[in-house]
Amino acid sequence: GDSVTQMEGPVTLSEEAFLTINCTYTATGYPSLFWYVQYPGEGLQLLLKATKADDKGSNKGFEATYRKETTSFHLEKGSVQVSDSAVYFCALVNTGGFKTIFGAGTRLFVKA
C-alpha cells in the first residue's frame, strides 16, 4: 500500500540555520504531496503542496519539490526562526482517493 517515510527527529537547529527534512514516498499512480505543520497544542495546518512531478510548493520561506524519479519531497528552509519550532508531517493523497497518508512526523526545535 501507499506509505510515507520521513526522517526521525527531533531536529535541533540554531536560529538562521538551514533546514532539510527528508521525505520519501511509495505510491502507485500520481499522488499529490503535502507538508503539514503542527504548532504546540494545535491541530495540523497545510504548509505547502505539489500536485505533479517537478512542481515546487512554497510558503513562509519553506520549499519542497516533487521528485518523481527519486519519489521524494524534501522540505527545506534557508534560515529558520524560533517560531518555526513545530512538528512537520509529510503526506500524500493518491489518484482516485481522498484519504491522506501521513509520515510519522519530525519535531523541529530552533534555539535562539
Add this chain to the structure above:
Amino acid sequence: DVKVTQSSRYLVKRTGEKVFLECVQDMDHENMFWYRQDPGLGLRLIYFSYDVKMKEKGDIPEGYSVSREKKERFSLILESASTNQTSMYLCASSPGSTLTEAFFGQGTRLTVV
C-alpha cells in the same frame, strides 16, 4: 477560511464511560476523518466518512464508532472508554474531489482515568 471545530480542547473521563467527541465543519465538505495522534506513532486513521450516513473503518477502529447524520457534523464515540484511549484526537475534512488537502480542527486531548 475553512473552519473545523472540535467541541472540546481537553476532556477527562472515567474508565467505562461512553464518550462523545464532536466535530463540525463549515465548508460543505463531503469527506470527514477522525485520527488519533500518539507520540512516536504519528497520526492513525480511526474512521472516515465520504457522505452523510456513510462510514468506513480506518486503520484502528476497534473500540470506536462514528455517526454522521448531517453533512457538517461527524461524531466519534468511545463506547466504553479505556485508559489506552488516552490520546490527542484530531478531526479533519476535505472536499469531495480527490487529491486535495485536509483541513484540521484544533484537536481534543482526552485523558481516561
